[in-house]
Amino acid sequence: MHEILTVLESDARATPERIAALTGIPEDEVRAAIAGWEADGVIRRYKTVVDRDRLGDSRVTAFVDVTVAPERGRGFDDVAERIARFREIRAVHLVSGAQDLRVEVEGASMKEVADFVAQKLSGVDRVTATSTHFLLRRYKDDGQLLIDPEPDHRLSVMP
Amino acid sequence: MTPQKPLSRVVEAMPPSGIRKFFDLAQTMTGVITLGVGEPDFPTPWGVRESAIHALTRGATTYTGNSGLLELRELICADLEARHGLRYRPADECLVTSGVSEGLDLALRALLNPGDEVIVPEPSYVAYQPCVAFAGGVPVPVPADPAQGYRLDAERIAAAVTPRTKAVLFGSPSNPTGAAQSAEDLTALAALAAREDFWLVSDEIYDRLTYTGTHTSTAAVEGAWERTVLLNGFSKSYAMTGWRVGYVCAPEPVAALMHRIHQYTMLCAPHVSQVAAIEALKSADPDVTEMVADYDRRRRLFVKGLDELGLTCPEPGGAFYAFPSIRSSGLSSQDFAEQLLEEQKVAVVPGDVFGPSGEGHVRCSYATALPLLEQALERIGRFLSTRT
Numbered sequence: 039m040h041e042i043l044t045v046l047e048s049d050a051r052a053t054p055e056r057i058a059a060l061t062g063i064p065e066d067e068v069r070a071a072i073a074g075w076e077a078d079g080v081i082r083r084y085k086t087v088v089d090r091d092r093l094g095d096s097r098v099t100a101f102v103d104v105t106v107a108p109e110r111g112r113g114f115d116d117v118a119e120r121i122a123r124f125r126e127i128r129a130v131h132l133v134s135g136a137q138d139l140r141v142e143v144e145g146a147s148m149k150e151v152a153d154f155v156a157q158k159l160s161g162v163d164r165v166t167a168t169s170t171h172f173l174l175r176r177y178k179d180d181g182q183l184l185i186d187p188e189p190d191h192r193l194s195v196m197p
Numbered sequence: 198m199t200p201q202k203p204l205s206r207v208v209e210a211m212p213p214s215g216i217r218k219f220f221d222l223a224q225t226m227t228g229v230i231t232l233g234v235g236e237p238d239f240p241t242p243w244g245v246r247e248s249a250i251h252a253l254t255r256g257a258t259t260y261t262g263n264s265g266l267l268e269l270r271e272l273i274c275a276d277l278e279a280r281h282g283l284r285y286r287p288a289d290e291c292l293v294t295s296g297v298s299e300g301l302d303l304a305l306r307a308l309l310n311p312g313d314e315v316i317v318p319e320p321s322y323v324a325y326q327p328c329v330a331f332a333g334g335v336p337v338p339v340p341a342d343p344a345q346g347y348r349l350d351a352e353r354i355a356a357a358v359t360p361r362t363k364a365v366l367f368g369s370p371s372n373p374t375g376a377a378q379s380a381e382d383l384t385a386l387a388a389l390a391a392r393e394d395f396w397l398v399s400d401e402i403y404d405r406l407t408y409t410g411t412h413t414s415t416a417a418v419e420g421a422w423e424r425t426v427l428l429n430g431f432s433k434s435y436a437m438t439g440w441r442v443g444y445v446c447a448p449e450p451v452a453a454l455m456h457r458i459h460q461y462t463m464l465c466a467p468h469v470s471q472v473a474a475i476e477a478l479k480s481a482d483p484d485v486t487e488m489v490a491d492y493d494r495r496r497r498l499f500v501k502g503l504d505e506l507g508l509t510c511p512e513p514g515g516a517f518y519a520f521p522s523i524r525s526s527g528l529s530s531q532d533f534a535e536q537l538l539e540e541q542k543v544a545v546v547p548g549d550v551f552g553p554s555g556e557g558h559v560r561c562s563y564a565t566a567l568p569l570l571e572q573a574l575e576r577i578g579r580f581l582s583t584r585t
Contacts, residue, residue, distance in 0.1 A: 045494065059501055060494040060567075188240055191439075194544050195220040195233035197323040197372075 039063075042071055043081075050084035087182050091175065098172065099128070099144050100151050102159065103137035105167040114138060117164045126154045137169065148172065211327050215550035219534065223544045230573045232561040233544035235372060237436040237517070239491075239564075241473070242484035245435065248476035249469050257468045263460040265293025265444070266471045272478040273444050280404075281414040283422070285446040292456055293444050293466045293474075297402045297430045298324065299459070300445040304398050304426040305332035305366075307454035313363035315398075316354055320347075320520070320551035320558070322372045322400070329366065337362075340554035343522065346511035347376035351385035358393050365390065368400035369415070370407060373551045373560035374520040375513025380413040387421035396451075397425045402443070403516040405434035405485055408493045410514065416446070423448055426455075433516070434485055435477040440470035492517050495563045495570055502574040503561070506581055510558075517564040520548065524557045526584050534559055540583075541576035 041061045045052050054072065058065040075081040090097065106117050114132055118139060122130045129142040143159070145151035151172070160168050176184050203209070216233075223229055240246075249257075264270065270287035277283040285291050294300040301324065309315070311333040317325050319338045326336035339357045341347040354365060365386065369378040390397055399415035416425040430443020443466075445455055465471075500512065500519050508521035523533045530547035537543050548558030563570060 041490075041494075044490070056498075059498045062497050190238065192231075192234050192236055192238070193220065194223040194229055194231040195216055195546060196235045197214065197216050197546075197550075 039071055042068055043075075046072075046081070046084075050086070087180050089176075089179075089184050091184070097144055097146060098148050098151050099142060100155070100173060101171045102141050102143055102155055103169040103171075104139040104141055104159070104165055105136075106138045107164045107166050108138075109164060117162060120162055121159065121165075124154075124158065126151075126158075137167075143170075207330060207333075211330060214323055216323065216546060219538075219544070219546065222535070223538060226538070226542060229538070229542045229544050230565070230569050230576065231544040232563070232565060232570075232573055233546050234562050234564065235518075236438040237433065237488065237564050238566060239436040239488050241435065241437050241440070242477070242481045244480050244484075245437070245473050245476045249473040252469055252472040257472050259468055261293075261465045261468050261471060263456060263465055264291070265466055266468075266475065269293055269471050269475050269478075270444075272475060274446070276478055277414070277427075277446065281412075281417045283414060283416050283427075283446070286449075289449050290452050291444060291446045292452060292459060293442065293471060294430070294459065295441040295443070295463055295466045296432060297400055297428045297443040299441075299463055299466075300428040300430070300443050300455075301325070301328050301366075301398070301400065302332070303455040303458050304428065304445060304447070304451075305329055305334060305364075306458050307451055308332075308364055308396055308398070308426070309334040310363075312361060314359060314361045315363060316357050316365045316395075317552075318347075318349055318354070318365070318367050319553070320371075320373055320548060320555035321366075322368055323550055325366050325368075326552075334363065335361075338552055338554070340552070341374075341376075343374075343511060343520075343558075346514075347371065347374040347520075349378050349382045349386055351382065351389045354386065355389055355393075358389070358395070362393060362395045364396035364398050366398040366400075368402070370403040370412070370513075370515025371518075372403070372516055373518050373546070373548070373555065374511075375516045375518045376511070377407050377410065377412065377514035377516075378415075379410075380418055383413055383415050383421070384418045387415070387418050387424075390424055391420050395424070397421060398428065399425055400428045402428065402430055402433050404429060406489055406492060406517060407515040408489075408496060409512065412515070426451060431474050431477055435474075435481055436488065437470075437473065437477065440467065440473055442466050442470040442474045492563065495565070495567055498567070499561070499563045499570050499574070502571075503577075506574070506578050508577070508581075517562055519561045519563060520555075520558050521561065522557055523548075523559055526581060528584070530556055530559055537577065537580050541580045543573050543576045543580075 054068040057068045133140045270291045274285045274287045309332045313334045315329045316337045319340045329336040404412045416422045426447040431437040503521045507525040510521040534547040545559040548555030
């Protein structure tokens with residue numbers, strides 16, 4: 039069954055008919071499995087991986103390490119949720135290491151991101167410190183290499 | 198005066214590979230979707246390449262011992278034991294070669310005396326019969342039955358056995374049919390080999406690329422080990438065709454003779470490729486698993502697509518080939534392949550290059566990206582619609 043998800047993760051537009059042909063799982067079972075995962079929230083949404091540099095998108099991304107004073111009884115959950123709800127925040131992860139949360143911030147310009155970090159993120163209750171790293175170039179995203187593919191050196195007919 | 202004495206009669210008598218003509222034709226065209234290639238479309242896993250680059254910077258540019266790096270032979274033997282329960286001694290029953298191609302040549306030269314017969318089930322890989330002849334033997338082709346999924350039928354083989362029969366040479370899973378042989382059929386063949394006293398030369402280069410069951414190694418069936426020469430390598434499973442590294446495993450007396458030829462001819466397999474092979478065995482199994490899963494998805498889609506076009510084939514259990522019948526088109530396999538290439542720019546290999554019993558079929562490799570496979574099916578469909 040996870041085979042269905044493997045196909046969908048590499049091609050979100052794959053139809054149940056195509057998934058059935060690729061996996062050998064009957065089409066109605068494919069439909070039922072996908073419907074079940076959608077209902078359970080296993081499948082959250084269907085997305086497109088965009089190479090923003092190639093698009094010429096000038097939006098700016100920063101990874102921000104956030105240090106948090108955890109709350110008694112709730113740990114990091116409360117503050118993580120409060121941060122996650124900001125429109126500017128693309129991702130929030132609790133990580134091991136010197137800082138606690140690693141978040142991804144997106145904005146129209148460097149100034150916009152900087153203002154967000156300075157005025158909103160660092161002002162969230164229990165956030166004690168932030169450290170911001172602006173993204174300079176993406177080489178691989180979501181498991182997808184964004185560099186040029188290697189040429190196929192194979193000869194066209196070989197035994 | 199130009200040289201007058203005849204060149205090698207054995208070699209001159211050998212017709213050039215039937216694939217060659219096709220290759221030349223395809224080379225002149227652009228926009229060809231090729232299903233004609235006998236190698237993975239994946240590049241070698243990056244971790245393996247990285248380790249080879251590192252090895253070069255550290256000076257892995259020399260010869261190695263004739264048998265190959267001991268660490269590699271130890272890993273090979275441990276791998277064969279873990280996957281197939283086979284026991285070979287790294288010291289004297291395992292030899293690292295420049296691909297299965299060299300291993301095949303060594304095995305035949307070590308086994309054969311002039312005039313010895315080698316039974317080759319057909320359709321077979323294009324090099325088997327020429328290599329038998331180059332080694333002084335006489336190839337004896339025995340057609341396999343497509344209706345039985347090209348299984349190795351010991352009864353058919355038995356009918357071809359003579360007092361001069363020295364070996365049966367076959368690949369499982371097979372290039373070009375994709376047929377993977379069952380434990381039962383291999384056991385029956387091993388019993389026949391014991392009864393008639395001949396060797397089994399087993400090319401298992403596609404052993405990790407199986408989809409419908411697990412691979413049975415010939416040497417692992419009852420009574421087979423002491424009369425089997427096992428050929429394998431890294432080209433197909435690990436997408437390492439260009440590195441030219443493989444191995445042979447056999448009982449010591451045969452291994453010793455193969456070693457003797459190898460030390461005077463090849464000396465050793467490429468050092469850096471041996472280092473890459475070590476890394477492949479140590480760390481690339483997850484890459485293989487991913488590639489196999491990908492081939493399997495393509496296999497299902499492609500075989501179903503061919504079937505819907507009326508080009509039927511027994512389900513290929515391994516390798517990355519489908520070998521469909523093209524009889525519904527009314528064309529010979531040469532005409533089919535040539536016209537398909539010229540009109541729709543899809544390259545397949547005519548089945549008769551794998552022996553006369555391959556006539557009426559073409560070999561299609563599905564080691565091709567999924568969107569291209571789908572386009573190829575469309576083009577083949579258009580081609581067929583103009584024929585019927």
